[in-house]
Amino acid sequence: MFTIAVDVMGGDLGPRVAFRACATVLQNHPDLRLILPLETSLHIDAQKALSRFSDRVLIKPCQSHIDMADKPARALRQGLSSSMGVAIQAHASGDAQGVLSVGNTGALMILSKRLLGTLGGIDRPALATQIPTRKQPLLMMDLGANLEMSPKQLAQLGLLAISWYRARGIMKPSIALLNIGKESNKGPEDIREAGKLLHRAAPECYAGFAEGDDVFNGDLHALICNGFAGNIALKTTEGLADWLTTMMADELSNSKSLRWLIPLWRHTIKRIEKRISPARHGGAMLLGVCGHVAKTHGKSDEKTIKYALEYLVKQTKTADQARLQSEFDRLQRGLNSPE
Amino acid sequence: MFTIAVDVMGGDLGPRVAFRACATVLQNHPDLRLILPLETSLHIDAQKALSRFSDRVLIKPCQSHIDMADKPARALRQGLSSSMGVAIQAHASGDAQGVLSVGNTGALMILSKRLLGTLGGIDRPALATQIPTRKQPLLMMDLGANLEMSPKQLAQLGLLAISWYRARGIMKPSIALLNIGKESNKGPEDIREAGKLLHRAAPECYAGFAEGDDVFNGDLHALICNGFAGNIALKTTEGLADWLTTMMADELSNSKSLRWLIPLWRHTIKRIEKRISPARHGGAMLLGVCGHVAKTHGKSDEKTIKYALEYLVKQTKTADQARLQSEFDRLQRGLNSPE
Numbered sequence: 001m002f003t004i005a006v007d008v009m010g011g012d013l014g015p016r017v018a019f020r021a022c023a024t025v026l027q028n029h030p031d032l033r034l035i036l037p038l039e040t041s042l043h044i045d046a047q048k049a050l051s052r053f054s055d056r057v058l059i060k061p062c063q064s065h066i067d068m069a070d071k072p073a074r075a076l077r078q079g080l081s082s083s084m085g086v087a088i089q090a091h092a093s094g095d096a097q098g099v100l101s102v103g104n105t106g107a108l109m110i111l112s113k114r115l116l117g118t119l120g121g122i123d124r125p126a127l128a129t130q131i132p133t134r135k136q137p138l139l140m141m142d143l144g145a146n147l148e149m150s151p152k153q154l155a156q157l158g159l160l161a162i163s164w165y166r167a168r169g170i171m172k173p174s175i176a177l178l179n180i181g182k183e184s185n186k187g188p189e190d191i192r193e194a195g196k197l198l199h200r201a202a203p204e205c206y207a208g209f210a211e212g213d214d215v216f217n218g219d220l221h222a223l224i225c226n227g228f229a230g231n232i233a234l235k236t237t238e239g240l241a242d243w244l245t246t247m248m249a250d251e252l253s254n255s256k257s258l259r260w261l262i263p264l265w266r267h268t269i270k271r272i273e274k275r276i277s278p279a280r281h282g283g284a285m286l287l288g289v290c291g292h293v294a295k296t297h298g299k300s301d302e303k304t305i306k307y308a309l310e311y312l313v314k315q316t317k318t319a320d321q322a323r324l325q326s327e328f329d330r331l332q333r334g335l336n337s338p339e
Numbered sequence: 340m341f342t343i344a345v346d347v348m349g350g351d352l353g354p355r356v357a358f359r360a361c362a363t364v365l366q367n368h369p370d371l372r373l374i375l376p377l378e379t380s381l382h383i384d385a386q387k388a389l390s391r392f393s394d395r396v397l398i399k400p401c402q403s404h405i406d407m408a409d410k411p412a413r414a415l416r417q418g419l420s421s422s423m424g425v426a427i428q429a430h431a432s433g434d435a436q437g438v439l440s441v442g443n444t445g446a447l448m449i450l451s452k453r454l455l456g457t458l459g460g461i462d463r464p465a466l467a468t469q470i471p472t473r474k475q476p477l478l479m480m481d482l483g484a485n486l487e488m489s490p491k492q493l494a495q496l497g498l499l500a501i502s503w504y505r506a507r508g509i510m511k512p513s514i515a516l517l518n519i520g521k522e523s524n525k526g527p528e529d530i531r532e533a534g535k536l537l538h539r540a541a542p543e544c545y546a547g548f549a550e551g552d553d554v555f556n557g558d559l560h561a562l563i564c565n566g567f568a569g570n571i572a573l574k575t576t577e578g579l580a581d582w583l584t585t586m587m588a589d590e591l592s593n594s595k596s597l598r599w600l601i602p603l604w605r606h607t608i609k610r611i612e613k614r615i616s617p618a619r620h621g622g623a624m625l626l627g628v629c630g631h632v633a634k635t636h637g638k639s640d641e642k643t644i645k646y647a648l649e650y651l652v653k654q655t656k657t658a659d660q661a662r663l664q665s666e667f668d669r670l671q672r673g674l675n676s677p678e
Contacts, residue, residue, distance in 0.1 A: 134582055144519055147527050180483055180570040188486050188567060212574025216582040225571075228527060231519040232568050233575045235551025240576045243473055243555040244583050247614065251607045268590045275586065 005035040005096035009065030009083035010103025012298045019049035021305035026053040035096050037062040037086035062086045066107045068298045075107030088115045091291050098292035098316040102300050116291040121332045125288035132276055135218025144231040151193035158198045159331040161222035162205050167324035173221035176210035201334035283308030292316045344374040344435035348404030348422035349442025351637045358388035360644035365392040374435050376401040376425035401425045405446045407637045414446030427454045430630050437631035437655040439648055441639050455630040460671045464627035471615055474557025483570040490532035497537045498670040500561035501544050506663035512560035515549035540673035622647030631655045
């Protein structure tokens with residue numbers, strides 16, 4: 001058996017949509033158990049929604065939950081008795097092999113750092129997600145946890161990405177820094193400096209700078225940037241993908257000769273959405289903490305939570321966390337060694 | 340009559356593709372004249388390619404051209420006798436009402452500043468483009484000229500965008516700052532500070548922060564960001580748009596029941612590409628200089644140059660440059676006045 005702790009209390013749409021997502025994922029994975037920290041008022045609802053899986057769902061009482069609007073300070077004060085705190089503690093104690101939260105990102109960051117600890121050398125964990133591309137998925141990080149980063153922090157993020165892939169058996173992932181030009185003299189000073197550090201610490205994996213239009217090529221395994229750039233890039237593409245799929249549907253409805261194709265076309269649009277959807281609906285991972293922590297955004301609906309939970313199950317099953325730590329430690333020494 | 344100076348010498352594909360683009364645009368605009376600064380070796384080619392419009396094309400001799408790889412210092416040394424320098428001088432002297440260059444962006448920036456001057460209060464011009472959205476086009480700036488900007492420089496860019504719209508008769512454009520959250524406490528310090536300045540100087544136009552997924556909504560007239568963020572956002576969406584249109588074509592060819600639709604579908608794809616293409620193929624404007632200066636990227640093909648030239652013709656005809664300057668001066672005083 002295999003256990004994930006799910007904190008469903010902080011989402012905008014309420015925990016009930018999450019119960020339905022949990023039921024689907026439990027159905028798909030007969031070896032999966034879930035720990036659900038819930039305030040008492042929700043226990044009966046949860047039991048009803050998950051009654052078919054009662055032997056694989058453990059409801060844990062908690063006293064509060066952290067709202068999206070709550071300041072991180074509140075997370076520290078009320079954290080341990082909140083649904084999020086109880087979920088992370090279940091992972092820290094070994095009862096669960098991973099945590100998914102639909103809640104406040106800042107609070108998740110603080111509580112994960114405190115209860116799970118971070119990899120040596122990482123000050124603040126980063127948010128990462130794998131986005132689909134023309135070929136292999138691309139691990140993009142940071143997506144908003146660290147708005148500004150020093151060259152060394154950017155380089156550490158690169159080494160973390162390499163370690164993440166090595167923990168999954170991919171020994172020579174190709175990683176790049178997001179920049180506004182490919183030549184080594186392009187872009188801001190801190191990115192150029194980070195490039196030098198990565199070239200020194202991991203020359204076999206570092207592929208130099210990549211530009212925005214390289215994101216979907218599929219030639220890279222990971223793309224490293226500060227949280228501001230990553231958030232902007234990801235959200236802008238989400239906006240465009242939404243618009244383009246609407247536009248295609250409109251094109252068909254407005255055309256007399258094509259309108260009758262809509263039923264056929266709907267099927268194709270569904271398949272395209274499915275191909276690009278893990279990026280748009282799936283969650284983000286908190287990398288740099290000692291554990292498997294993932295989050296979905298506050299507006300997550302049933303589909304989003306289901307994707308994120310499926311993804312976390314897969315990641316947790318296929319990755320060797322001890323390997324990630326040892327690979328990262330080894331690469332870090334290369335970063336810190338004198339030239 | 341109405342004249343544009345076109346510098347076609349610096350592009351990667353050579354000047355001949357530009358001659359064809361010029362011919363199409365001359366055909367579409369019977370009141371348009373072009374000034375083409377060209378090295379002597381190209382005069383005969385140009386005369387042949389544009390023979391139908393010989394009464395509306397003035398070929399001006401120049402002694403050199405600035406390559407894409409040239410350092411800006413070279414632009415200053417050889418600038419005035421280069422094709423780019425001759426084109427900008429034609430605008431500065433009033434012989435042309437606008438300039439389009441297929442050449443080096445850094446050199447265009449330096450020579451435009453020197454020969455045309457900048458609006459009072461603007462240190463460095465910005466690159467801007469209008470991208471299509473669900474509703475009205477969105478003026479996005481900066482796109483790469485200024486990688487980092489102070490709060491005051493960001494705010495000036497916002498005022499420049501407002502002035503740009505007012506010079507076109509739109510008195511209350513809605514402008515926003517690109518950020519990673521909508522709340523006023525989100526994002527980096529410099530953006531929050533710029534927000535305060537814009538709120539003070541232009542409360543009737545400033546709409547607060549916008550996120551990446553708002554870019555294509557069409558609710559805004561202008562979106563302001565530093566050149567790093569703007570470049571990343573624009574190029575990432577270009578990459579996704581390319582991939583999505585390929586993916587749709589692939590979906591059809593791979594489906595037995597849909598394959599026969601490809602001829603019909605090709606028509607729809609073309610129309611979608613046309614709707615989104617001004618952003619992908621059109622040029623960028625250099626805003627903040629005293630004049631109408633536009634550029635296309637070095638890899639520009641015939642279609643790209645044609646779009647950019649058409650766009651410049653339209654912008655130059657519809658905008659009142661004196662009005663832009665006076666609006667900007669007035670707004671700037673609001674920015675500089677004590678609180």
